[in-house]
Amino acid sequence: MSILSFSPAALTMLSENERLFQETVREFATEELAPKVTEMDRAQAMDPGIVSRLFELGLMGIEIPEQYGGTGSDFFTSVLVVEEISRIDPSVGVFVDVQNTLVINALERWGTDAQKAEHFPRLAKDTVGAYALSEVGSGSDAFALQCRARQDGDGWTIDGRKMWITNGAEAGLYIVFATVDPAADYKGITAFLVERGNPGFAIGKKEDKLGIRASSTCELILDGVRVGADAVLGQVGQGYKVAIETLNEGRIGIGAQMLGLAQGALDHTIRYVQQREQFGRAVGTFQGVQFQIAEMATEIEATRLLVYNAARLKTAGEPFVVKAAMAKLFASETAQRVASRCIDLHGGYGFTTEYPVEKLYRDAKIGTIYEGTSNMQKQTIAKVLMR
Numbered sequence: 001m002s003i004l005s006f007s008p009a010a011l012t013m014l015s016e017n018e019r020l021f022q023e024t025v026r027e028f029a030t031e032e033l034a035p036k037v038t039e040m041d042r043a044q045a046m047d048p049g050i051v052s053r054l055f056e057l058g059l060m061g062i063e064i065p066e067q068y069g070g071t072g073s074d075f076f077t078s079v080l081v082v083e084e085i086s087r088i089d090p091s092v093g094v095f096v097d098v099q100n101t102l103v104i105n106a107l108e109r110w111g112t113d114a115q116k117a118e119h120f121p122r123l124a125k126d127t128v129g130a131y132a133l134s135e136v137g138s139g140s141d142a143f144a145l146q147c148r149a150r151q152d153g154d155g156w157t158i159d160g161r162k163m164w165i166t167n168g169a170e171a172g173l174y175i176v177f178a179t180v181d182p183a184a185d186y187k188g189i190t191a192f193l194v195e196r197g198n199p200g201f202a203i204g205k206k207e208d209k210l211g212i213r214a215s216s217t218c219e220l221i222l223d224g225v226r227v228g229a230d231a232v233l234g235q236v237g238q239g240y241k242v243a244i245e246t247l248n249e250g251r252i253g254i255g256a257q258m259l260g261l262a263q264g265a266l267d268h269t270i271r272y273v274q275q276r277e278q279f280g281r282a283v284g285t286f287q288g289v290q291f292q293i294a295e296m297a298t299e300i301e302a303t304r305l306l307v308y309n310a311a312r313l314k315t316a317g318e319p320f321v322v323k324a325a326m327a328k329l330f331a332s333e334t335a336q337r338v339a340s341r342c343i344d345l346h347g348g349y350g351f352t353t354e355y356p357v358e359k360l361y362r363d364a365k366i367g368t369i370y371e372g373t374s375n376m377q378k379q380t381i382a383k384v385l386m387r
């Protein structure tokens with residue numbers, strides 16, 4: 001059921017469909033994913049069995065219409081899924097998030113019928129997607145990209161390097177942004193659908209990271225990669241719109257990732273303080289500890305309202321850009337504060353890899369950086385308020 005046929009009296013009230021989805025994902029995450037988290041973090045790799053299960057459960061094609069083999073659900077459901085998975089593992093959370101809120105979303109909004117017919121069935125079944133905008137010299141200033149596409153007969157030849165590409169190691173389909181005319185500034189930017197098997201396309205260095213270590217972050221190398229005219233996603237010279245509009249939506253997913261992470265850290269901590277004894281009693285019986293738990297729960301609830309509101313607005317087709325920036329900004333700052341406080345409440349054990357909060361603390365750091373740093377979210381919010 002979509003938001004159009006369901007008007008919640010409260011943002012956190014879920015439709016029957018949303019609740020069922022949430023329960024299924026929670027069961028998968030706690031029973032199947034949780035036992036694999038530590039090993040995937042150590043190995044810096046996704047477990048292939050987990051990836052297969054994500055496809056089987058329909059979590060890699062949440063908004064893909066059923067006619068293409070997808071789940072046929074909506075954006076809000078994608079956000080719920082990312083939250084639930086990130087409670088257990090934010091690496092898998094972003095794996096699912098990029099597939100749904102960036103790649104599938106961009107294809108749904110900008111793809112032709114032929115592109116949807118070609119790519120949606122694969123993305124729903126077994127193909128991972130990646131979204132390649134950033135380069136060595138262009139991060140926050142994304143439109144300063146240097147990757148170049150030249151007209152070549154009836155197609156295009158693409159040359160350049162991309163940096164930091166999530167799902168780079170696993171993907172079969174990449175949305176690559178390149179300029180067809182550097183003199184045209186951002187109006188030369190064009191989005192292309194590039195296959196992993198294209199001659200001249202290679203995966204470069206995989207980053208060794210502080211957190212979300214099971215999520216691959218790779219360089220992409222494009223040396224004379226030839227694609228047909230039908231590989232252009234949207235219009236030639238309109239890639240900046242594809243990039244901005246997709247990221248505006250995608251950052252709600254990062255808000256959900258950080259929300260789930262914070263909730264996961266708090267869940268572990270509530271259990272821990274109830275069994276850890278000092279001074280002859282559980283540390284959770286001290287009011288000082290209870291107040292810290294209450295403060296964290298309140299911050300998380302405020303985050304949930306911001307994230308759900310942005311997601312419901314986007315799902316309903318209402319303006320959401322400022323709310324999305326606020327949600328991502330607040331969620332990522334909350335995740336850092338909560339994960340840090342949760343380590344404090346675990347004492348020395350929290351500082352070791354024996355307890356899960358150490359990993360969540362490392363994972364939290366990425367929230368203020370990717371899909372627009374906290375400064376860039378503030379810029380988006382202020383620009384609208386002060387125009």
Ligand SMILES: Cc1cc2nc3c(=O)[nH]c(=O)nc-3n(C[C@H](O)[C@H](O)[C@H](O)COP(=O)(O)OP(=O)(O)OC[C@H]3O[C@@H](n4cnc5c(N)ncnc54)[C@H](O)[C@@H]3O)c2cc1C
Pocket residue numbers: 098131132133134137138139140141163164165166167209217366369370371372373374375376379
């Ligand atoms: C793990 C990981 C995964 C990623 N996944 C992807 C992906 O899948 N696809 C993709 O395309 N990219 C991806 N990225 C790239 C990511 O989006 C960029 O790292 C991010 O946008 C920041 O760009 P930058 O690293 O170049 O930092 P910079 O832009 O160099 O920023 C450095 C600092 O300067 C500040 N700053 C910059 N400009 C301003 C300004 N105008 N006002 C105030 N402060 C400013 C920033 O806030 C930041 O604190 C990923 C990055 C990481 C680390």
